[in-house]
Amino acid sequence: MTSATAGTGLTGADFEKFRDYFYKRTGIQFSESKRYFVDKRIDNCIRASGYDSFAGWFGALRLGDKPALLQELINQLTVNETYFLREDYQFDALLNAVLPEVLKNRSRIPGPIKILSLPCSTGEEPYSIALRLLEEWPHIDTVDVEIHGADIDSEVLARARHASYGERSLQRVPKPWVAKYFNLVGAGRYQLDESIRGAVTLHQINVCDTATMRNFRDFDVVFCRNVLIYFDELSSRRAAENLYGSMRPGAYLFLGHSESMSRISPIFTPTRLPEGIVYQRPTGAK
Amino acid sequence: MTETQPKVLVVDDAATVRMYHSTLLTEAGFEIHEAANGLEAVEAALGTAFDLFVVDVNMPKMNGYTCVETLRSETVGTPAPVIMISTEDRPGDADRAYAAGANLYLVKPVVPARLVRISRMLTGRGVAA
Amino acid sequence: MGLVRRNAEPEPQTMGPGDLLAQLDDPDPDRRREAALGLEAESAVEVLLDRVATEDEPRVRDAMLTTLAAHDTDAVAAGLAVHLASDDAGLRTGVAEALASMPESVPAIIPRLLEDPDHDVRVMAAMVLADLQHPEATTWLTVMIKDDPHPNVVASAIDALLPSLGPEHTELLERAVRRFPDDPFLRFTVEAALR
Numbered sequence: 001m002t003s004a005t006a007g008t009g010l011t012g013a014d015f016e017k018f019r020d021y022f023y024k025r026t027g028i029q030f031s032e033s034k035r036y037f038v039d040k041r042i043d044n045c046i047r048a049s050g051y052d053s054f055a056g057w058f059g060a061l062r063l064g065d066k067p068a069l070l071q072e073l074i075n076q077l078t079v080n081e082t083y084f085l086r087e088d089y090q091f092d093a094l095l096n097a098v099l100p101e102v103l104k105n106r107s108r109i110p111g112p113i114k115i116l117s118l119p120c121s122t123g124e125e126p127y128s129i130a131l132r133l134l135e136e137w138p139h140i141d142t143v144d145v146e147i148h149g150a151d152i153d154s155e156v157l158a159r160a161r162h163a164s165y166g167e168r169s170l171q172r173v174p175k176p177w178v179a180k181y182f183n184l185v186g187a188g189r190y191q192l193d194e195s196i197r198g199a200v201t202l203h204q205i206n207v208c209d210t211a212t213m214r215n216f217r218d219f220d221v222v223f224c225r226n227v228l229i230y231f232d233e234l235s236s237r238r239a240a241e242n243l244y245g246s247m248r249p250g251a252y253l254f255l256g257h258s259e260s261m262s263r264i265s266p267i268f269t270p271t272r273l274p275e276g277i278v279y280q281r282p283t284g285a286k
Numbered sequence: 287m288t289e290t291q292p293k294v295l296v297v298d299d300a301a302t303v304r305m306y307h308s309t310l311l312t313e314a315g316f317e318i319h320e321a322a323n324g325l326e327a328v329e330a331a332l333g334t335a336f337d338l339f340v341v342d343v344n345m346p347k348m349n350g351y352t353c354v355e356t357l358r359s360e361t362v363g364t365p366a367p368v369i370m371i372s373t374e375d376r377p378g379d380a381d382r383a384y385a386a387g388a389n390l391y392l393v394k395p396v397v398p399a400r401l402v403r404i405s406r407m408l409t410g411r412g413v414a415a
Numbered sequence: 416m417g418l419v420r421r422n423a424e425p426e427p428q429t430m431g432p433g434d435l436l437a438q439l440d441d442p443d444p445d446r447r448r449e450a451a452l453g454l455e456a457e458s459a460v461e462v463l464l465d466r467v468a469t470e471d472e473p474r475v476r477d478a479m480l481t482t483l484a485a486h487d488t489d490a491v492a493a494g495l496a497v498h499l500a501s502d503d504a505g506l507r508t509g510v511a512e513a514l515a516s517m518p519e520s521v522p523a524i525i526p527r528l529l530e531d532p533d534h535d536v537r538v539m540a541a542m543v544l545a546d547l548q549h550p551e552a553t554t555w556l557t558v559m560i561k562d563d564p565h566p567n568v569v570a571s572a573i574d575a576l577l578p579s580l581g582p583e584h585t586e587l588l589e590r591a592v593r594r595f596p597d598d599p600f601l602r603f604t605v606e607a608a609l610r
Contacts, residue, residue: 017578020301024322055581062578064518064548112419130418144419199418210452214430233516233546237481241452249445262325266348267474269361270325272332284445299542300574302604309603344542346512349504352473373538373567376502394567395600 010039014054018042021062026074026229028258041076048072064232074230078258084124084131084165085172087225090254091132093275094221098252099137102220105250112144116219116246118207119227120149123160124169126200127192129223131177134196150203150216157202163192208235213242219251226256228264240265244281253279291317292337292409297327297353298371299345307340307371307401314402316409324353331362337409339364340401341388343372343379351386358387367408371396432456444472451478460486464494473505484513492520496528499539511539515546525555534565541568545575553579560587566595573604580608 010018015035023029030038042054049069051057061069085091102113117126126149133140133147151157167188170178182190205212207224208231222243228236243253244267253268255261261268261279268279294316296307301322308318319334321327325348327341339357343350350370357364367390370383375393383391389408392401430453438450439462447470454463463479470476483491495514501507514521521543528540541559544552559572569591576584588605595601 017580021578059579062548063550134418140417144417146419146421148421196418199420201421210455211430214449214453233512234481234484237477238452238485241448241478241481245449245452260326260329262323262329262347264347265477266325266352267477270329270332271361277329277332300571301577302570302574302607303600305607306600306603343504344508344511344539346508346542346546349508351504373571374535376535378502382504395570395598398599 010042010054014058015039018054018058021058022073022077024263025070026259026263028077028229030077038077041073045069045073045076067232071230078226078229082121082124083169083172085128086124087257088128088172089275090223090225090257091129093254093273093278094129095132095137097273097275098221098278099139101250102252103139103143106220109248111218112146113221114146114148114219116216116222117147117149118205118222118224118243119151119153120157120160120202121151121153122156122165123149123163123192123200123202124165125149125223125225126160126202127163127196130196130200131173131181135177147200148203148216148219149200150205150207152204152206154204157204160202161197163197164189165192166190207239207242210238210242210245213246216246218248219246220248221252221254222247223254225254226259228255229259236264240267244268247281249281249283251281253281255279291315293317293319293334294338294340294405294409295319295321295327295330295334295336296340297321297324297345297350298340298342299323300342303342310398310401311340311405314405316405324348324350324356327353328356328362331357331364336364336366338366338405339368340405341368341370343370343374343383351382354383354386354388369401369404369408432459435459436462439466444475447472447475448478451475451482455482455485457486460488460491460494464491467495467510468498468501468503468506473509476506477509480509480513484516487517487519489520489523492517492524496524499528499543500531500533500536507539508542511542512546514543518547518549521547522549522551529555529559529563534563534568537563537565537568538571541571541575544572557584557587560591566598566601569595570598570601570604573601573608577608585609 019030046054046057049057060066115129120126126147130147133145149160164185170190181193181196183193185191224243228239231239269282270277271280294311296304296318298304299322304320308320312318319330321330323345341350341353354368356362368388369390369392370388371392371394373394380391435450435453438446441447463483467476467479495510498506498510531537544556553576556572556576560569563569588608592602592605
């Protein structure tokens with residue numbers, strides 16, 4: 001068998017080292033079968049960063065003084081695309097397993113159920129949650145739900161507020177839902193109806209900023225997907241701590257499908273649902 | 287006739303130690319899974335019913351004692367035997383391990399034949415050599 | 416009923432350092448955790464260092480360590496390093512993690528950690544060096560592999576060096592095996608590393 005990589009040509013040992021490093025750093029594991037995919041992406045990163053060998057690039061990456069190297073690598077190795085109903089199985093888990101538990105445990109707690117989407121980017125995630133609740137959660141007629149989206153980037157928040165999307169972003173949304181909740185506003189552009197846009201509260205926030213995160217309280221469910229992997233050790237720990245503070249005891253936290261708290265912080269209790277692992281803020285009652 | 291291999295979770299932050307214990311126990315007929323800290327072990331145990339845990343003490347994110355306590359708590363609730371293996375040999379360490387719920391506390395380095403013998407004994411299976 | 420909008424921004428809670436210091440004594444661990452996380456000012460370092468070893472709730476102690484590690488100063492490095500010898504596994508591993516994320520100040524204390532008479536402390540030092548993002552980290556690890564008298568320390572240092580291992584380390588590793596001929600784990604590790 002000939003080497004699969006042109007250019008910098010990773011050896012088997014290089015690949016092993018890289019795989020161990022990337023796993024340790026992000027919790028994302030690539031099997032040997034992904035070798036070709038990973039090699040190509042690493043090659044792109046090495047070229048883009050101006051290094052002429054794997055060893056030089058990997059040494060700089062591990063040293064950590066050029067955060068852009070890791071950022072580029074994660075961008076290359078993960079899917080950044082955001083669209084409606086992405087990683088939908090987690091919304092299944094929300095409806096089928098998490099919200100029933102939340103309802104059961106909150107009989108004594110006044111006020112609405114609170115859901116936070118962070119980072120919410122251009123709004124697809126919080127609006128997806130809203131659509132699925134309205135269309136598929138039978139209790140929505142009898143229970144109040146507050147949905148909040150938050151992001152550090154004011155520009156994406158402005159787009160989230162405007163809530164106008166292309167067909168690509170909506171391709172997983174059932175046609176009847178599009179007809180019911182979106183208005184055609186231009187060629188292939190659909191704007192989410194004000195009834196939903198207006199119901200989701202958006203905030204600009206840095207999840208690592210403890211002082212402002214302290215104002216976020218008593219959430220029952222938090223979605224924090226595909227962002228903690230970008231943070232260094234201390235930032236991801238602080239972000240996890242801040243998320244914990246924003247949640248009620250017993251509340252649920254969803255991470256991205258390839259992410260795990262096990263590389264970040266032991267502060268949450270992992271719980272297994274049919275759809276995968278979610279994390280709970282402990283209730284304190286043992 | 288295929289007998290199900292006992293599933294062992296090897297928990298250690300040191301890749302070389304995981305490799306060492308995995309190699310020894312694979313050769314002895316066990317099916318090996320690995321976790322690099324206590325929290326990973328807990329997550330793995332939520333998805334798989336292991337027959338034996340081999341757990342290090344000093345690990346980041348969640349140390350071995352807390353890991354074993356969590357494996358025994360209602361979060362996981364596994365009754366499977368646990369061997370703790372540590373570089374530490376201080377007074378009270380073994381007591382802490384047993385209080386956490388471990389079945390045996392060993393100090394590194396562990397002689398290969400001993401680890402295999404103990405693993406067979408604790409899983410109670412006639413694993414072919 | 417249905418989706419409801421929260422119209423007002425949440426009421427900002429202003430917490431001064433004085434409030435947070437008082438909150439460190441709260442009987443509720445979650446309140447103490449919140450205080451430890453919020454006490455980010457330099458002026459709180461001494462108080463947090465004083466309490467990190469006596470706080471018995473892991474989540475409060477971890478929050479203290481998160482806050483302390485962000486300072487990455489000589490005082491924090493020295494104040495934390497003494498706990499690498501702790502009998503409390505949660506404290507010593509938590510401290511090792513915190514030190515590993517302090518590349519500015521930790522190098523200054525590495526020499527004294529490598530000379531510590533307690534081999535368990537030197538094993539923890541290898542754990543720190545494994546994750547310390549510093550150009551000299553591999554050099555210190557090679558020193559441990561070459562000179563440390565305890566096989567567990569040498570094995571930990573080899574493990575920590577693994578990601579940076581190159582052909583230039585072959586002789587170093589082979590010599591380590593010769594120094595501890597009766598240690599099957601060390602022999603296995605080196606053979607695996609050299610493969």
